[in-house]
Amino acid sequence: APKKPLTKSQSLGEPLARSGAQQAPSPSLKEVTFGTADGELGQLLESPAGVCGVVLGCQEASLARLSAHMQEELVGPEERQQLLEAELAGKRWAALGVLDPQPCCQSGDAWYFRVGFTFQHSQLQFAAKVPKPCCSSLGVQSSLGTHCSIQRLLGRFTDRLPRELVLPGIPGKHSQGPSREEPACPVPQPVLQVLLCAEVPQQTLADFMKGSHALHRTSPGHYERLGCLLLLQLCLGLEHLRGQNVAQGDLCPENLLLVQCPCPPPSQQGQKELSLPRLLISSFFKVQEKQRPCSSSQEQDWSQGLAVPSPPAAAELSVGRLIYQILHVDISLENILDFRSKRLPEIPSLSIYSAGLKRLATLLLHRDPQQRVSIEQARGILQVLLWGPRQELFARSRRSLALLRSWLQVKRALLLLRFAENSAGARASPGLEEWLCCQYFQGVTEHTLYQVTQVLYA
Numbered sequence: 001a002p003k004k005p006l007t008k009s010q011s012l013g014e015p016l017a018r019s020g021a022q023q024a025p026s027p028s029l030k031e032v033t034f035g036t037a038d039g040e041l042g043q044l045l046e047s048p049a050g051v052c053g054v055v056l057g058c059q060e061a062s063l064a065r066l067s068a069h070m071q072e073e074l075v076g077p078e079e080r081q082q083l084l085e086a087e088l089a090g091k092r093w094a095a096l097g098v099l100d101p102q103p104c105c106q107s108g109d110a111w112y113f114r115v116g117f118t119f120q121h122s123q124l125q126f127a128a129k130v131p132k133p134c135c136s137s138l139g140v141q142s143s144l145g146t147h148c149s150i151q152r153l154l155g156r157f158t159d160r161l162p163r164e165l166v167l168p169g170i171p172g173k174h175s176q177g178p179s180r181e182e183p184a185c186p187v188p189q190p191v192l193q194v195l196l197c198a199e200v201p202q203q204t205l206a207d208f209m210k211g212s213h214a215l216h217r218t219s220p221g222h223y224e225r226l227g228c229l230l231l232l233q234l235c236l237g238l239e240h241l242r243g244q245n246v247a248q249g250d251l252c253p254e255n256l257l258l259v260q261c262p263c264p265p266p267s268q269q270g271q272k273e274l275s276l277p278r279l280l281i282s283s284f285f286k287v288q289e290k291q292r293p294c295s296s297s298q299e300q301d302w303s304q305g306l307a308v309p310s311p312p313a314a315a316e317l318s319v320g321r322l323i324y325q326i327l328h329v330d331i332s333l334e335n336i337l338d339f340r341s342k343r344l345p346e347i348p349s350l351s352i353y354s355a356g357l358k359r360l361a362t363l364l365l366h367r368d369p370q371q372r373v374s375i376e377q378a379r380g381i382l383q384v385l386l387w388g389p390r391q392e393l394f395a396r397s398r399r400s401l402a403l404l405r406s407w408l409q410v411k412r413a414l415l416l417l418r419f420a421e422n423s424a425g426a427r428a429s430p431g432l433e434e435w436l437c438c439q440y441f442q443g444v445t446e447h448t449l450y451q452v453t454q455v456l457y458a
Helices: 029-031 038-045 051-073 077-088 205-210 215-219 218-243 297-307 311-326 333-338 354-364 375-387 401-424 432-443 446-456
Strands: 110-119 122-133 135-137 153-160 191-197 256-259 278-281 283-288
Touching: 038 051, 051 110, 051 401, 051 432, 077 110, 077 205, 110 191, 122 333, 205 256, 205 311, 215 218, 218 278, 218 311, 218 354, 218 375, 218 432, 311 354, 354 375, 375 432, 375 446, 401 432, 401 446
Parallel strands: none
Antiparallel strands: 110 122, 122 191, 135 283, 153 191, 256 278
């Protein structure tokens, strides 16, 4: 029988006695703090929900505030970005300081250059994105809203390229060695579209995967957890795009950018495998023509197959293939085209995440659309792989809503205690992984967990 889709994430803070439709906590619970007057607190304690309902509601409100604060730390205040966009309006290369003539990153559809700009007596750095000639803008990136996994556009302009910039493959004075003779009539620099982006990419996901074979071999648990976190960011970004009625571009590793997060906590410094970068969906361009010829009829089918179906289907297939690529397992286009799970290559069991990632890839690439999971379901599976509940929870008690509700309530309390203990010590502020974890426990319900674990541990 077809699986029921996962329900929309709802609030965790429901009292035990509540059943049926989920309700948001009362506004008064959101305002309760340690300094709330005892008279007001006493009124809450007399409610039918009692102490348990008050505590659960306050935990939910606290997680929501923490999540919003962490998100602002990661992406910056919305008001500041709006002011910066207004300041950059009409600005061109002359108003920017080129910090490096070489691209800091080259994706499948653009070059990125580090540039500086003085704003409110501060020197800011962001990226000048120069789309490649084979790509044309969809013109939607400026209206996508702020999201941690979506490249933020601060401005755009069309201008002649500065002579010092090096664009591989673009005619002009780009020789890195000293020229023997200065031409009498220099070749004019091309006039190109430029997008100013808030985040400066360090590398693409393709670059990361090429350089991570040794890390995967020596620290498989750390690496595969990192892979889960990167895939989770991708799924969250894809969900945001669907909510905006926007289709993403090509989801190949060459078009997914990695941005270095602030310095890790002191306990993690020096441990490269624990440094989680932000993943950004940056491809909002339609590739007009493939630069390389298709090597087989199957590959031509694959290229055409990604362009014809609706964006959701293409996204699910791309994420499924991406799991294999992150795990350094070769997967041929023939495997994808057949949509036969039995013909998919084996994923070696190297860590506690391997089996779950294999299961997720199989579900994303399933031949039967009714059995194929959605991006929303994939996000839920990745969250369970990262933060539980793990299968051993059901070793002594069968899976039930009551068990999952109790597990959620305990984990939420323990998460808040961990945040409190870390803030009292010498540890740095919560980072990207803590924010992703906070988002999970803020929004998930026992009903969603029941469906996700049923699919994952089938």
